[in-house]
Amino acid sequence: MKILKPLMLIFFVSLLTTSCFEDNDDNQISTNEINDFVWKGMNLFYLYKDNVPDLANDKFSSDEAYASYLNSFSTPEDLFESLIYQRTTVDKFSWIVDDYIALEQSFSGISTSNGMEFTLFLQPNSTTKLIGIVRLVLPNSDAETKGLVRGDIFNKVDNTELTIDNYNSLLSRSSYTLSFANYNTNGTTENTDDTIEPLNKTITLNKLEYNENPIFKSEILTVNGENVGYLMYNGFTANYDTQLNNVFGNFKNNNVKHLVLDLRYNPGGSVNSAILLASMITGQFNNEVFSTEEWNSEFQAAFEQENPELLINRFKNTLDGNLINSLNLSKVYVIALESSASASELIINSLDPYIDVIHIGENTAGKYQASTTLYDSEDFTREGANPNHTYAMQPLIFKSLNKVGKTDYDNGLTPDIDISESYLNLGIIGNENEKLLALALAEIEGSTTKTNKIKSENTRKLKPIEDSNSFNRFNNSMYLNKQLPASLLNKINFEQN
Known part of the structure; x- marks a missing residue:
């Protein structure tokens, strides 16, 4: 008996759970219908397919086994991540999105941005507190309009001091207020006596649709x-x-x-x-x-x-x-x-x-x-x-x-x-x-x-921690x-x- 490769296994909705998503037209689609797309696409295209046992062509002995496998993942994201080969060392760059419209806009240079690019560093003599240094201000952006310039230093967002634990949530907001500071070297060449001195200056930035000219x-x-x-x-x-x-x-x-x-x-x-x-x-x-x-x-x-x-x-x-x-x-x-x-x-x-x-x-x-x-x-x-x-x-x-x-x-x-x-x-x-x-x-x-x-x-x-590209x-x-x-x-x- 010939068996089709798993990529072409017939998809039986009756074998799947009823977990559903709703699209923009309020139509329901089962989680496993999307999971089916995820597995088949990865089985066909993924660079490291040969290194992922769950992507093997002979992984499933029957349609029922395949359906049961898909059913074991509650979200498409969970299935996708389970198929990534050595996420922290080899494949750090594959991803899945639930909105390909935003993805396509990003590839054409359109994104949501306030126009500030920055790098985050550990504050001197601290293992948790951060400062941000503006490295680029995009033209015709909210940041440029508000007077932000390359080299500006900030240490607070919405009056909360930036730390290792909170920077992602604070800087991911669509609107936030930066509090600026001065980096004082105290006239020495060593970092041990460096200090961060708050300035009486704030700017509120808003992320808007922005078409970036590279x-x-x-x-x-x-x-x-x-x-x-x-x-x-x-x-x-x-x-x-x-x-x-x-x-x-x-x-x-x-x-x-x-x-x-x-x-x-x-x-x-x-x-x-x-x-x-x-x-x-x-x-x-x-x-x-x-x-x-x-x-x-x-x-x-x-x-x-x-x-x-x-x-x-x-x-x-x-x-x-x-x-x-x-x-x-x-x-x-x-x-x-x-x-x-x-x-x-x-x-x-x-x-x-x-x-x-x-x-x-x-x-x-x-x-x-x-x-x-x-x-x-x-x-x-x-x-x-x-x-x-x-x-x-x-x-x-x-x-x-x-x-x-x-x-x-x-x-x-x-x-x-x-x-x-x-x-x-x-x-x-x-x-x-x-x-x-x-x-x-x-x-x-x-x-x-x-x-x-x-x-x-x-x-x-200074020790870099993250930069704005990661957002x-x-x-x-x-x-x-x-x-x-x-x-x-x-x-x-x-x-x-």
Whole structure:
């Protein structure tokens, strides 16, 4: 007797419990109907499927056994988490959402934000109390309107002192009041006598729908008589690819000979946007291998048999049918910190075999896996999604390798020049005196004296705890919109044992 793979087991509602959700139209849908979508999607796509026994194709001996398994999870979130491989060490980035509309808006650059980006640190001489330092204020946001500036320090939210235990709940609110403070070094180089002194200043911030342009700053500077392009790029957002190309058009028209790419706060985003950016930086490698993909064993085998080219991402020279603006550089200076993740790391890792990539900053986040959005439809795409709920999954589906096979950088990418921001003297983004940009310009100039002076500046050793990217569950993603061939999906879905 032939038995269909578990992916295609017939779903018997009569075997399931009656636990239900209500959608926006007050239609009830059973928990297990969503659980069925979760298991089937993970069984098909999940990168680490081979490492999760509950995702094995022969896990269930009958339809009844499968239904009983689904019935053992009270929520789709519980089932999803049970299928994640080593959540704290390997797969830190897969997630499930109950509102894919918000997810789609986030990928297009739309989110709810007050416009303040920040990093939280332990207060001096404390293991529980925190301070927040504003690292970026987004243009045309509530934070900018209220006068917040980069470098502002706050220690209370809604008149409650920030601590390890309460910061998440306090800063997740849609509206809150910040109380500001001054960091007093008391004129010494040691932290032991540092104090936090409250200021008589508060600001109330409101989170509103905000469409963030990832192109935060672009400038043209001059070093040794040659033009240097500077670009702070804060997210790989496909909706802004044309604007990004326009920036490089300006660089090209102004005969830019060097580029400083600032990805210090960039948590990632679209793989396609990363390919385009790398192609704009270079241009001389059109159609050569930018990166390759490694999927779970079933998908990998199917790709290799059906169409191996689908495992390769190549440099491009066009956008929407038009030639892109490329600088044909053989060297690029990339500012990247611990908060630089996924597609930001993909840029560094994939360009490295081709040109000289000078990484200035810190070890990056260490995310080399990509994900895709799975919907509850026959082929897991948006079209035909179950109208009775808005659950979607964003599981890891492949890991990226550069041309020479480098991947699995769990501890991040190591900088060529190890340096951190001066948190108590952040400087102005895009200004040639801002510490990290100044170092890049000194390297371009070839001034060892300037480089050593910047690196030797005393930086207060503060302990980072968290940054604002963590408050957006859709951040730190590297996602791919790839149309999988129907024949490939059918081969996996309908294969019989």
